[in-house]
Amino acid sequence: MTTVPSSNNSPAQWWKQNRKAILPPIFGIGGFLLFWQLSSSLGLTKLAGPLSLWSDERTRELLLYPFFDNGGLDKGLFHHSMSSLSLVAIGYSLAAVIGIAVGLNKGLNRAFDPLFQFLRMVAPLAWVPIALVMFQQNQPAAIFVIFITSIWPILINTAEGVRQIPQDYRNVALVLQMSNRRFFSKILIPSTLPYIFTGLRISIDLAWLAIIAAEIVMPGTPGIGYFIWDANQNGYVSEIVLGVIWIGAIGLILDRLMSWLQTRIANGR
Amino acid sequence: MTTLVNVQDVAKNFPLTGGGNYLALNGIDLDIRKGEFISLIGHSGCGKSTLLNMIAGLDLPTVGAVLLEGETVKRPGPDKMVVFQNYSLLPWLTVRENIALAVDEVMPDLNRRDRDAVVEEHIAMVGLTHAADKPPLQLSGGMRQRVAIARALAIKPKLLLLDEPFGALDALTRGNLQEKLMQICNEHELTAVMVTHDVDEAVLLSDRIVMLSNGPGSKIGGILEVDIPRPRQRLEVVHHPSYYSLRSEIIYFLNRQKRVKQWQAKPHKVLVAHGLEKVNLDLGFIPLSACAPLAIAEAKGFFAKHGLDEVQLVRETSWRGVADGFVDQTLDAALMPSGMPTWMTAGGHDGHPLPIVTALTISRNGNEVTLARRLSEAGVHSVEDYRNWLQSHNREPHTLGIVHPASMHNLLLRYWLAASGIDPDKDVHLQALPPAQMLADLKDGSIDGYCCGEPWNLRAWRDGHGVPIAGDLDIWNGHPGKVLGVREDWALAYPNTHIALTKALLEACQFCSQPQNWPEMADLLSDRRYLGIKPELIHFSTGSKVAEGSHGPMTSSEQGEPHHLFFGAGVNRPSRSEHLWILTQLARWAEIPFPRNYVEILERICAVSAYSTAARELGLDDVSYQRGGIELFDGVPFNADDPIGYLNQLSIHQNFSVAEIPIGVPRALAV
Numbered sequence: 001m002t003t004v005p006s007s008n009n010s011p012a013q014w015w016k017q018n019r020k021a022i023l024p025p026i027f028g029i030g031g032f033l034l035f036w037q038l039s040s041s042l043g044l045t046k047l048a049g050p051l052s053l054w055s056d057e058r059t060r061e062l063l064l065y066p067f068f069d070n071g072g073l074d075k076g077l078f079h080h081s082m083s084s085l086s087l088v089a090i091g092y093s094l095a096a097v098i099g100i101a102v103g104l105n106k107g108l109n110r111a112f113d114p115l116f117q118f119l120r121m122v123a124p125l126a127w128v129p130i131a132l133v134m135f136q137q138n139q140p141a142a143i144f145v146i147f148i149t150s151i152w153p154i155l156i157n158t159a160e161g162v163r164q165i166p167q168d169y170r171n172v173a174l175v176l177q178m179s180n181r182r183f184f185s186k187i188l189i190p191s192t193l194p195y196i197f198t199g200l201r202i203s204i205d206l207a208w209l210a211i212i213a214a215e216i217v218m219p220g221t222p223g224i225g226y227f228i229w230d231a232n233q234n235g236y237v238s239e240i241v242l243g244v245i246w247i248g249a250i251g252l253i254l255d256r257l258m259s260w261l262q263t264r265i266a267n268g269r
Numbered sequence: 270m271t272t273l274v275n276v277q278d279v280a281k282n283f284p285l286t287g288g289g290n291y292l293a294l295n296g297i298d299l300d301i302r303k304g305e306f307i308s309l310i311g312h313s314g315c316g317k318s319t320l321l322n323m324i325a326g327l328d329l330p331t332v333g334a335v336l337l338e339g340e341t342v343k344r345p346g347p348d349k350m351v352v353f354q355n356y357s358l359l360p361w362l363t364v365r366e367n368i369a370l371a372v373d374e375v376m377p378d379l380n381r382r383d384r385d386a387v388v389e390e391h392i393a394m395v396g397l398t399h400a401a402d403k404p405p406l407q408l409s410g411g412m413r414q415r416v417a418i419a420r421a422l423a424i425k426p427k428l429l430l431l432d433e434p435f436g437a438l439d440a441l442t443r444g445n446l447q448e449k450l451m452q453i454c455n456e457h458e459l460t461a462v463m464v465t466h467d468v469d470e471a472v473l474l475s476d477r478i479v480m481l482s483n484g485p486g487s488k489i490g491g492i493l494e495v496d497i498p499r500p501r502q503r504l505e506v507v508h509h510p511s512y513y514s515l516r517s518e519i520i521y522f523l524n525r526q527k528r529v530k531q532w533q534a535k536p537h538k539v540l541v542a543h544g545l546e547k548v549n550l551d552l553g554f555i556p557l558s559a560c561a562p563l564a565i566a567e568a569k570g571f572f573a574k575h576g577l578d579e580v581q582l583v584r585e586t587s588w589r590g591v592a593d594g595f596v597d598q599t600l601d602a603a604l605m606p607s608g609m610p611t612w613m614t615a616g617g618h619d620g621h622p623l624p625i626v627t628a629l630t631i632s633r634n635g636n637e638v639t640l641a642r643r644l645s646e647a648g649v650h651s652v653e654d655y656r657n658w659l660q661s662h663n664r665e666p667h668t669l670g671i672v673h674p675a676s677m678h679n680l681l682l683r684y685w686l687a688a689s690g691i692d693p694d695k696d697v698h699l700q701a702l703p704p705a706q707m708l709a710d711l712k713d714g715s716i717d718g719y720c721c722g723e724p725w726n727l728r729a730w731r732d733g734h735g736v737p738i739a740g741d742l743d744i745w746n747g748h749p750g751k752v753l754g755v756r757e758d759w760a761l762a763y764p765n766t767h768i769a770l771t772k773a774l775l776e777a778c779q780f781c782s783q784p785q786n787w788p789e790m791a792d793l794l795s796d797r798r799y800l801g802i803k804p805e806l807i808h809f810s811t812g813s814k815v816a817e818g819s820h821g822p823m824t825s826s827e828q829g830e831p832h833h834l835f836f837g838a839g840v841n842r843p844s845r846s847e848h849l850w851i852l853t854q855l856a857r858w859a860e861i862p863f864p865r866n867y868v869e870i871l872e873r874i875c876a877v878s879a880y881s882t883a884a885r886e887l888g889l890d891d892v893s894y895q896r897g898g899i900e901l902f903d904g905v906p907f908n909a910d911d912p913i914g915y916l917n918q919l920s921i922h923q924n925f926s927v928a929e930i931p932i933g934v935p936r937a938l939a940v
């Protein structure tokens with residue numbers, strides 16, 4: 001590791017080095033928020049401005065107390081998010097396990113590939129009625145929608161990873177006369193790992209997108225999607241804005257989390 | 270030594286995507302002995318990696334079989350471990366883990382301590398202990414290849430297969446790794462097969478070098494034994510006398526393959542025009558002052574004047590290339606040393622008699638014997654001095670360079686040595702070298718001298734590496750130097766073309782014989798297409814050295830005498846008695862047996878009628894009379910009626926034999 005010269009540690013130096021990375025986003029976001037606020041204050045749009053999140057009493061309450069739980073569907077944002085996330089966790093985990101398992105299996109993959117190619121083109125929302133018919137209940141249906149939306153990138157990337165194992169590695173296995181089981185654990189899995197993680201990262205984004213869609217269409221399930229739906233029904237525009245920002249934030253956190261995991265685990269190649 | 274691997278009549282077909290097959294290898298037979306290091310060398314696409322893969326079992330032959338210790342190789346296995354060109358290390362494992370993985374696979378019964386010991390031993394063997402815990406991506410290419418070698422050796426294979434192991438490395442790393450590999454191979458008596466395209470690497474590492482010809486249907490074009498003793502040092506092998514001849518042998522082979530490939534890539538139609546059977550000719554030559562008539566005939570339009578519209582001059586680097594060009598018919602005609610028609614006709618080239626005819630002697634004289642300056646400084650100024658010097662330095666090897674066994678240089682040098690009591694086969698070693706190589710060898714002292722055509726003698730003298738000791742004017746003034754040669758079947762198929770070619774060159778010879786044209790010829794020959802040296806170095810007379818006020822020892826008694834005779838009374842007509850003298854000399858040194866049917870052979874070699882027709886049509890009847898008898902400097906007369914008696918009369922000679930040489934009936938090339 002190289003050591004940083006101590007002279008670079010002074011705040012002025014630091015600012016000089018990093019201002020190009022910091023200033024433009026601040027100006028960009030600030031400008032955007034200003035434009036938004038102005039256009040809503042001037043009445044150009046009925047959409048509440050960003051300041052309304054604080055000026056509106058309902059949203060201020062929600063922001064200040066995310067942990068309240070009055071029973072039923074009247075909960076804080078934290079609880080809504082947790083219930084959404086737990087659905088995502090279940091659906092996504094199922095998708096990961098089945099997607100990787102099928103993707104690693106060449107025969108299975110070859111047999112079902114045309115079907116997979118067809119199914120992955122179906123939009124998440126289109127699955128909702130089918131899921132409801134299949135499961136008759138909101139919760140399992142929502143999980144299914146997440147599962148079916150997020151499985152494809154995992155599956156297809158894993159399969160691609162298997163296809164892309166360099167002939168060199170296969171030759172090494174051939175020359176050493178490795179058993180199939182050893183080949184699987186010693187070469188196939190480590191070699192496809194980066195592909196699997198690419199799939200996992202794309203899938204987590206899709207899964208999060210799908211849950212909102214599923215919850216909005218399937219009312220009665222607590223979750224961040226329901227929260228927006230409810231606000232919409234009641235005409236609380238600033239609540240909708242809050243919900244949207246909340247969703248974006250969580251999605252971003254999930255994505256960063258996977259990205260971090262990806263660089264950690266797939267490191268060394 | 271016992272045989273470890275037999276490659277038996279192996280052929281390999283690859284199905285092509287558009288249907289059909291590509292025959293990569295055909296009829297490969299190779300036995301690899303235990304403990305031997307073999308290199309496979311050839312141009313890309315010649316199937317050398319395919320052959321290696323078949324030995325490894327990664328690929329199966331279409332025809333034939335590969336046996337390892339008598340058992341057919343059907344699948345890859347750790348007993349024939351491969352070191353791949355791109356290392357094939359697993360990037361998610363450290364160096365130690367990579368090697369351990371292989372050991373675990375191949376020796377699962379080893380207990381943990383023994384296993385670790387094996388791994389550590391091999392990491393240490395390639396000197397990577399300090400990097401054992403690093404992943405391969407943090408290592409340089411050379412270090413990665415060392416890991417791959419350690420991995421291969423750790424599982425104790427019977428056979429180590431290396432596929433261009435050092436191809437991607439820089440020169441310094443490559444050199445170090447080559448020495449490391451050699452050392453390991455010596456210590457562990459490994460049997461190894463290596464694919465390479467690096468000539469020096471092949472010579473340095475191998476016991477035998479297998480040269481593969483071009484595909485499709487690549488064959489083994491030759492196997493070279495490397496007789497350099499082990500252990501070898503990279504910087505020392507270059508001084509071994511065999512090194513450069515092996516090296517040039519391989520380079521010759523590779524160049525030859527390239528030439529044939531280029532030739533095959535062009536369309537080859539026989540163009541008929543002007544009443545000639547073929548007007549597009551490939552005319553071979555090697556860069557020497559004596560190639561002047563060919564260059565002049567092209568530059569002055571003599572070829573076109575006689576109807577040969579498309580004559581291509583093909584520069585070969587050695588006379589051997591010319592001979593091979595006749596065998597595989599990539600050449601129509603060539604400038605050749607005067608001994609070559611008899612030598613090839615009598616089966617000197619690979620033992621297969623190939624009748625060659627000559628209708629024109631293009632040059633006479635122009636050769637010289639040059640000895641290294643260090644000999645001159647040691648007081649060697651004459652052949653007698655050299656004989657005494659050989660006697661007093663008889664423990665060192667004494668090599669003299671010649672351009673080709675069938676060239677006049679060889680025959681004159683041998684005659685000159687033998688007449689002075691030096692046996693050219695016992696007292697010295699004569700080696701065929703390309704002229705440019707001779708100069709380099711003279712410089713680094715690996716040869717004592719050479720007999721060669723100009724400009725190589727003048728150049729050695731100018732550069733200060735050599736001193737001329739005897740000119741051909743002192744040995745046999747007026748000896749035939751270079752002749753025009755064509756295949757006999759070619760001459761019969763294209764008789765009018767043959768005459769036209771003879772006319773064009775005879776006219777060019779006439780031009781070249783005139784002193785006022787010499788500066789122009791020197792300018793022309795200095796072009797890169799021919800000699801590619803300064804025009805000042807190209808001379809056609811002996812007088813010019815003196816004219817420049819130089820102090821070099823004169824080699825000729827007559828100053829200003831033309832060094833090359835290109836034209837004149839009796840110069841150009843092919844002479845049976847001269848070719849008979851050549852036959853006696855070739856037999857004397859056991860290059861060929863003396864042919865019992867020599868009268869028939871001479872009759873067929875000397876196309877006197879083609880010459881006569883050409884000369885008559887040029888209006889040059891007066892130059893075609895026969896020269897007088899042959900007598901060399903020692904005064905032993907040559908009796909053309911009793912060649913065998915003449916041979917026996919010469920004191921030093923090899924055990925020559927007399928035999929009937931079957932050359933068949935004259936037959937024209939199928940057109």
